[in-house]
Amino acid sequence: xxxxxxxxxxxxxxxxxxxxxxxxxxxxxxxxxxxxxxxxxxxxxxxxxxxxxxxxxxxxxxxxxxxxxxxxxxxxxxxxxxxxxxxxxxxxxxxxxxxxxxxxxxxxxxxxxxxxxxxxxxxxxxxxxxxxxxxxxxxxxxxxxxxxxxxxxxxxxxxxxxxxxxxxxxxxxxxxxxxxxxxxxxxxxxxxxxxxxxxxxxxxxxxxxxxxxxxxxxxxxxxxxxxxxxxxxxxxxxxxxxxxxxxxxxxxxxxxxxxxxxxxxxxxxxxxxxxxxxxxxxxxxxxxxxxxxxxxxxxxxxxxxxxxxxxxxxxxxxxxxxxxxxxxxxxxxxxxxxxxxxxxxxxxxxxxxxxxxxxxxxxxxxxxxxxxxxxxxxxxxxxxxxxxxxxxxxxxxxxxxxxxxxxxxxxxxxxxxxxxxxxxxxxxxxxxxxxxxxxx
Amino acid sequence: xxxxxxxxxxxxxxxxxxxxxxxxxxxxxxxxxxxxxxxxxxxxxxxxxxxxxxxxxxxxxxxxxxxxxxxxxxxxxxxxxxxxxxxxxxxxxxxxxxxxxxxxxxxxxxxxxxxxxxxxxxxxxxxxxxxxxxxxxxxxxxxxxxxxxxxxxxxxxxxxxxxxxxxxxxxxxxxxxxxxxxxxxxxxxxxxxxxxxxxxxxxxxxxxxxxxxxxxxxxxxxxxxxxxxxxx
Numbered sequence: 215x216x217x218x219x220x221x222x223x224x225x226x227x228x229x230x231x232x233x234x235x236x237x238x239x240x241x242x243x244x245x246x247x248x249x250x251x252x253x254x255x256x257x258x259x260x261x262x263x264x265x266x267x268x269x270x271x272x273x274x275x276x277x278x279x280x281x282x283x284x285x286x287x288x289x290x291x292x293x294x295x296x297x298x299x300x301x302x303x304x305x306x307x308x309x310x311x312x313x314x315x316x317x318x319x320x321x322x323x324x325x326x327x328x329x330x331x332x333x334x335x336x337x338x339x340x341x342x343x344x345x346x347x348x349x350x351x352x353x354x355x356x357x358x359x360x361x362x363x364x365x366x367x368x369x370x371x372x373x374x375x376x377x378x379x380x381x382x383x384x385x386x387x388x389x390x391x392x393x394x395x396x397x398x399x400x401x402x403x404x405x406x407x408x409x410x411x412x413x414x415x416x417x418x419x420x421x422x423x424x425x426x427x428x429x430x431x432x433x434x435x436x437x438x439x440x441x442x443x444x445x446x447x448x449x450x451x452x453x454x455x456x457x458x459x460x461x462x463x464x465x466x467x468x469x470x471x472x473x474x475x476x477x478x479x480x481x482x483x484x485x486x487x488x489x490x491x492x493x494x495x496x497x498x499x500x501x502x503x504x505x506x507x508x509x510x511x512x513x514x515x516x517x518x519x520x521x522x523x524x525x526x527x528x529x530x531x532x533x534x535x536x537x538x539x540x541x542x543x544x545x546x547x548x549x550x551x552x553x554x555x556x557x558x559x560x561x562x563x564x565x566x567x568x569x570x571x572x573x574x575x576x577x578x579x580x581x582x583x584x585x586x587x588x589x590x591x592x593x594x595x596x597x598x599x600x601x602x603x604x605x606x607x608x609x610x611x612x613x614x615x616x617x618x619x620x621x622x623x624x625x626x627x628x629x630x631x632x633x634x635x636x637x638x639x640x641x642x643x644x645x646x647x648x649x650x651x652x653x654x
Numbered sequence: 655x656x657x658x659x660x661x662x663x664x665x666x667x668x669x670x671x672x673x674x675x676x677x678x679x680x681x682x683x684x685x686x687x688x689x690x691x692x693x694x695x696x697x698x699x700x701x702x703x704x705x706x707x708x709x710x711x712x713x714x715x716x717x718x719x720x721x722x723x724x725x726x727x728x729x730x731x732x733x734x735x736x737x738x739x740x741x742x743x744x745x746x747x748x749x750x751x752x753x754x755x756x757x758x759x760x761x762x763x764x765x766x767x768x769x770x771x772x773x774x775x776x777x778x779x780x781x782x783x784x785x786x787x788x789x790x791x792x793x794x795x796x797x798x799x800x801x802x803x804x805x806x807x808x809x810x811x812x813x814x815x816x817x818x819x820x821x822x823x824x825x826x827x828x829x830x831x832x833x834x835x836x837x838x839x840x841x842x843x844x845x846x847x848x849x850x851x852x853x854x855x856x857x858x859x860x861x862x863x864x865x866x867x868x869x870x871x872x873x874x875x876x877x878x879x880x881x882x883x884x885x886x
Contacts, residue, residue: 217882218880218882218883218884221878221880221882221883222883222884223883223884224878224880224883225877225878225883288733297831298828298829298831299829300797300798300799300828300829300833301798301799301829301833302829302831302833303831303832303833303834305831306831306832306873307878310873310874311878331733337831338740338744338779338781339781339793339827339830339831339840339843340831341843342843342844342845342873342874374731374732376731376737376740376741377740377741377744378740378779379740379743379744379779379780379781379782380779380780380781380782380827380828381778381779381780382828382829393740394737395734395736395737396734396736396737396738396739396740396775397736397739397775398774398775398777398778399778399779414733414734455833455834457799457802457833457834457836458798458799458802458803458833459802459803462879463799463833463834463836463879464834464878464879464880465834465878465879465880466879466880466882467880467882467883481880481881499797499798499829529833531798531799531802531833533802537802542798542802545797545798545801546798549797549798549828549829552828553828555778
């Protein structure tokens with residue numbers, strides 16, 4: 215068990231104000247040290263810390279910053295606070311309770327990227343959190359921590375909070391950029407990657423809230439010290455959001471490499487009603503599902519990838535044994551169908567048809583062969599679109615069909631018998647209202 | 655819209671009642687027009703003599719001063735003023751309850767964009783309403799984590815309690831990012847949860863009275879559950 219880093223004293227009253235944050239050492243030596251280092255040294259420090267992106271893809275934060283081209287063109291730092299992945303709510307707690315940690319991280323992140331303008335793209339639903347951020351940004355401006363010549367250095371940064379208006383796809387980095395430019399949030403073709411051509415065609419570094427908020431801590435304890443926490447290739451602590459059928463849902467800060475069993479049965483107190491786990495999503499609803507046999511896996515990037523899933527945003531959704539996998543699958547598919555932006559055909563049509571087929575299963579009109587068709591639809595989506603929204607449905611749905619096929623088949627059979635029985639009953643029943651209208 | 659279409663949809667061209675409630679409330683269906691299409695007037699011929707709406711003329715388009723100031727403040731935050739499209743539409747929506755043609759025209763006038771562009775943007779985002787809705791936003795999260803904890807029943811209960819009150823905009827919403835308080839509801843942007851079925855009448859009464867909604871259950875007052883997050 216680790217000592218908390220990001221969540222240390224998170225409930226301290228007034229931590230969202232500049233005064234209390236400063237009392238706790240915020241905007242102090244670490245920020246001064248960071249801004250006095252040469253830019254390259256700061257990037258090297260981030261690379262050495264092994265800090266990986268906390269938003270979903272898990273790419274090395276330092277490497278991403280090092281891709282930013284040199285030169286004096288306008289460069290941007292964008293903080294992705296869209297957090298719309300179902301099951302994820304860690305950034306919300308961080309931004310609500312400690313917004314200045316994010317701002318300090320962004321000052322350092324922008325310095326590392328050579329950016330002079332930064333935006334926090336926060337989802338529109340988080341209006342309360344955006345208000346808190348707005349206040350914190352205003353406080354930081356008043357204290358000279360944002361704006362021109364921060365702490366007397368050459369580094370300047372303009373920071374603005376941008377509110378979205380409700381679209382899951384805007385958590386995807388290129389769709390986020392389009393949305394930030396005032397357009398419909400459609401993903402862009404990559405390459406060019408945002409590091410070369412992002413916001414307003416300028417080089418742009420995009421990072422998740424948690425990643426940016428970790429930067430001051432990395433600098434504070436030193437990269438080598440930070441790299442000692444966690445396991446190889448997955449260093450540091452991670453905020454995880456546990457939800458679903460657990461006794462104590464919520465955000466927890468864990469050292470990467472902890473076993474999933476310890477998280478679900480230790481931290482979260484086990485399953486409600488002391489049932490067994492049927493399946494769990496290790497990294498948000500977009501990650502392929504794992505079963506109760508996988509509970510002893512270490513919760514880190516590489517182990518989960520080897521197990522055929524992913525750590526994603528660190529959102530664990532636990533489903534108990536009494537819940538039907540078909541219901542979970544349909545709920546999931548409906549969400550992605552609603553959120554597909556419609557730009558790429560495989561995703562738009564694939565999500566549509568998956569929902570239709572699952573509804574057919576529920577109404578008893580399906581045969582087990584439909585499962586193969588559904589699985590093939592998932593295969594045809596994967597990797598064939600501009601962004602990974604379609605894959606994000608295809609992976610969990612595909613894995614559910616693969617891992618719970620007998621249950622799907624039993625459900626199909628049961629639903630078919632039920633609908634047959636209903637049909638027969640309706641035919642046998644005396645017809646009060648004749649079927650063929652009033653033709654006579 | 656031609657006369658036959660109106661008869662098919664109901665009244666006055668614009669869908670009313672359940673049809674205005676967004677995703678799948680009540681009847682559970684999106685409005686359908688002739689031939690099962692979702693687009694009104696899809697089979698009306700295009701009027702080729704008519705030009706698309708241009709950027710409104712500031713001398714004839716009246717924009718309330720405070721709305722103009724708010725939109726201009728948003729525009730000043732960005733290197734490219736077009737970035738302010740979403741915040742500006744939100745500001746106009748707040749004033750007009752939904753993105754009425756008038757609201758769109760006012761934003762277009764200040765931002766110097768065509769109304770068509772703004773309608774396209776507004777149509778993409780779930781929180782920008784392009785049809786008439788009620789004033790009070792009640793978003794019930796019915797995504798996976800919340801539905802595992804009974805959000806679907808909660809949604810039904812909320813719809814039952816509110817009935818067809820035109821002051822409410824009840825929707826089942828995508829994951830609102832608060833699965834720790836599942837099942838949860840966002841009431842006019844205030845997150846509350848876990849909401850039990852018994853809490854619904856109180857909640858609706860509080861919204862109607864303009865009071866703070868379920869103060870004890872608001873997310874803003876929730877403490878961290880992490881045992882390591884020591885608080886001094």
